Amino acid sequence: xxxxxxxxxxxxxxxxxxxxxxxxxxxxxxxxxxxxxxxxxxxxxxxxxxxxxxxxxxxxxxxxxxxxxxxxxxxxxxxxxxxxxxxxxxxxxxxxxxxxxxxxxxxxxxxxxxxxxxxxxxxxxxxxxxxxx
Numbered sequence: 001x002x003x004x005x006x007x008x009x010x011x012x013x014x015x016x017x018x019x020x021x022x023x024x025x026x027x028x029x030x031x032x033x034x035x036x037x038x039x040x041x042x043x044x045x046x047x048x049x050x051x052x053x054x055x056x057x058x059x060x061x062x063x064x065x066x067x068x069x070x071x072x073x074x075x076x077x078x079x080x081x082x083x084x085x086x087x088x089x090x091x092x093x094x095x096x097x098x099x100x101x102x103x104x105x106x107x108x109x110x111x112x113x114x115x116x117x118x119x120x121x122x123x124x125x126x127x128x129x130x131x132x133x
Contacts, residue, residue, distance in 0.1 A: 011078035022107030025061030
């Protein structure tokens with residue numbers, strides 16, 4: 001994965017509940033694992049902005065409920081610092097579900113803003129976003 005040009009902070013643990021920001025059918029999802037996480041051996045992983053995570057659908061379309069998908073964290077509440085010196089945070093924690101491992105999104109549009117760091121790492125996800133902040 002490409003590096004992100006920001007000093008991101010640890011914010012989301014395994015088991016955290018997040019909103020699904022796209023129109024894939026899921027509403028509330030739970031983080032099951034973090035792909036390509038950078039933690040010490042034996043320590044529980046954490047996710048941050050623009051990270052690739054595995055999520056389980058908790059609420060939403062009955063056909064999707066309980067299924068596990070890949071997703072990208074597009075918004076987080078915890079502030080992080082950009083290289084310009086500004087600190088950025090959002091009002092909620094949200095993910096966008098992925099269709100395959102190449103980064104193609106499952107939905108056709110993303111509700112709400114998406115962080116600029118997501119655009120650097122996941123071009124296809126940022127293309128369907130309404131606002132990149």
